[in-house]
Amino acid sequence: MSGEKPPVEFCKGVNGLDKVVLREAKGSSAEQVYLYGGQVTSWKNDQGEELLFVSSKAIFKPPKAIRGGIPICFPQFSNNGPLEQHGFARNRFWSIDTDPPPFPTNTSNKAFVDLILKPSEEDLKIWPHSYEFRLRVTLGPGGDLMLTSRIRNTNNDGKPFSFTFAYHTYFSVSDISEVRVEGLETLDYLDNLQEKQRFTEQGDAITFESEVDKIYLGTPTKIAILDHEKKRTFVLRKDGLPDAVVWNPWDKKAKAMADFGDDEYKHMLCVEAAAIEKPITLKPGEEWKGRLELSTVPSSYCSGQLDPQRVLQG
Numbered sequence: 001m002s003g004e005k006p007p008v009e010f011c012k013g014v015n016g017l018d019k020v021v022l023r024e025a026k027g028s029s030a031e032q033v034y035l036y037g038g039q040v041t042s043w044k045n046d047q048g049e050e051l052l053f054v055s056s057k058a059i060f061k062p063p064k065a066i067r068g069g070i071p072i073c074f075p076q077f078s079n080n081g082p083l084e085q086h087g088f089a090r091n092r093f094w095s096i097d098t099d100p101p102p103f104p105t106n107t108s109n110k111a112f113v114d115l116i117l118k119p120s121e122e123d124l125k126i127w128p129h130s131y132e133f134r135l136r137v138t139l140g141p142g143g144d145l146m147l148t149s150r151i152r153n154t155n156n157d158g159k160p161f162s163f164t165f166a167y168h169t170y171f172s173v174s175d176i177s178e179v180r181v182e183g184l185e186t187l188d189y190l191d192n193l194q195e196k197q198r199f200t201e202q203g204d205a206i207t208f209e210s211e212v213d214k215i216y217l218g219t220p221t222k223i224a225i226l227d228h229e230k231k232r233t234f235v236l237r238k239d240g241l242p243d244a245v246v247w248n249p250w251d252k253k254a255k256a257m258a259d260f261g262d263d264e265y266k267h268m269l270c271v272e273a274a275a276i277e278k279p280i281t282l283k284p285g286e287e288w289k290g291r292l293e294l295s296t297v298p299s300s301y302c303s304g305q306l307d308p309q310r311v312l313q314g
């Protein structure tokens with residue numbers, strides 16, 4: 001039909017950077033993916049409401065990673081190693097993967113894009129390993145956002161490599177003090193604000209009244225973020241990613257970040273599906289897969305109702 005927008009569109013974003021727009025068949029929900037960082041920067045529902053947070057001060061210019069959306073932390077999460085904070089995948093230019101190996105779950109869905117990252121000569125100097133990192137980003141028929149990472153060791157020197165990883169997802173929330181996270185109660189975590197010491201989460205669902213920077217360990221495959229004011233619940237499902245980072249910089253750290261507004265901490269929360277505590281090791285020829293699926297349901301779906309059937313049908 002004339003006037004109908006295509007499910008996949010290649011265009012230019014901020015500062016002329018290449019981006020891909022994915023649209024659902026009904027045309028109402030959409031995602032944007034920048035080749036810079038292989039980064040999702042927008043995910044809208046069928047009402048046109050933005051579900052991800054991107055800072056109004058985000059710098060869309062290398063070498064700074066884009067502040068918001070879903071940066072990919074690879075091959076190192078945070079500063080736990082010799083590389084720059086969160087590794088380098090988030091500030092490299094990815095390419096469109098024109099010939100991706102087959103996907104087991106190939107549906108009739110057309111709103112997806114395959115990206116690929118391989119090391120440059122310069123990258124090999126700081127991390128001397130050959131790899132192919134394939135990322136498929138899909139907008140599902142119900143407006144769900146799905147990311148699948150496939151990382152393969154292509155070293156021909158016989159050497160294995162190890163890495164840590166996170167989908168550093170910035171969710172947009174109405175008011176951080178009205179938000180709760182369910183699914184992480186009673187779990188152990190490493191507290192980045194207390195020299196990565198290990199603690200056990202006590203009590204009920206997690207709420208926010210000050211800076212938080214924790215790595216929850218051995219988390220369930222499903223986590224919910226309840227936004228009471230918006231009457232919306234985000235449901236995060238993950239596979240191959242045992243850990244979950246929860247981060248909000250709060251006021252002091254917000255002020256210290258050049259690419260983050262002073263009050264923006266009130267409207268975002270990072271819940272990051274990750275593999276951190278036990279690094280992934282791949283021998284040459286081996287591949288690792290890590291999947292993240294995000295959806296939203298109205299907040300009638302609330303505390304204690306983490307029933308997969310309801311979510312799928314809701």
Ligand SMILES: O=P(O)(O)OC[C@H]1O[C@H](O)[C@H](O)[C@@H](O)[C@@H]1O
Nearest residue numbers: 078085086192213245246247270
């Ligand atoms: O400022 P960035 O390098 O993007 O990192 C932002 C944040 O990422 C993660 O959530 C870490 O756990 C935090 O310690 C870090 O402050």
